[in-house]
Amino acid sequence: MSKKKSDITTLDQFKDKHFGKIGTPTRDELEAGYENFKIGALIHEARLEKGLTQAQLAEKIGTTKSYISKIENNLKEVRLSTLKKIVELGLGGQIELSIKL
Numbered sequence: 001m002s003k004k005k006s007d008i009t010t011l012d013q014f015k016d017k018h019f020g021k022i023g024t025p026t027r028d029e030l031e032a033g034y035e036n037f038k039i040g041a042l043i044h045e046a047r048l049e050k051g052l053t054q055a056q057l058a059e060k061i062g063t064t065k066s067y068i069s070k071i072e073n074n075l076k077e078v079r080l081s082t083l084k085k086i087v088e089l090g091l092g093g094q095i096e097l098s099i100k101l
Contacts, residue, residue, distance in 0.1 A: 015027065015030065019092075033074070035057075035060075036074050036077055036078075037074045039071070039078060039083065040071050040072045040073060040074045040078075043068075043071060043072055043078075043086060043087075044072040046070075046087075046091050046093065047068075047090075047091065050091055050092070052090070052091075053065075054068040054069050054072070056092070057067075057086070057090045060089055060090040061085045061086055061089050061090045062084075063082075068086075070088075083095065
């Protein structure tokens with residue numbers, strides 16, 4: 001059973017319908033939440049790839065396992081300075097930032 005192309009809703013169409021267009025407060029909140037979720041997921045994946053526990057990563061950067069858990073599970077927003085410590089000191093990587101206008 002294949003759907004007609006017109007029956008398919010894209011992710012952007014879904015977000016437009018349920019959260020409003022880009023630039024509206026509800027949509028901006030959704031997008032910001034997604035970015036925080038993505039950062040936590042990236043840290044989690046990198047930590048596992050390095051074979052570290054949350055406690056080991058926390059010890060390397062001078063924080064607690066609980067704090068690392070909260071970042072990975074999107075319960076706490078991470079400051080850029082802390083993210084830099086996690087990536088550089090804890091994981092041995094580097095952060096690449098870009099600005100799109």
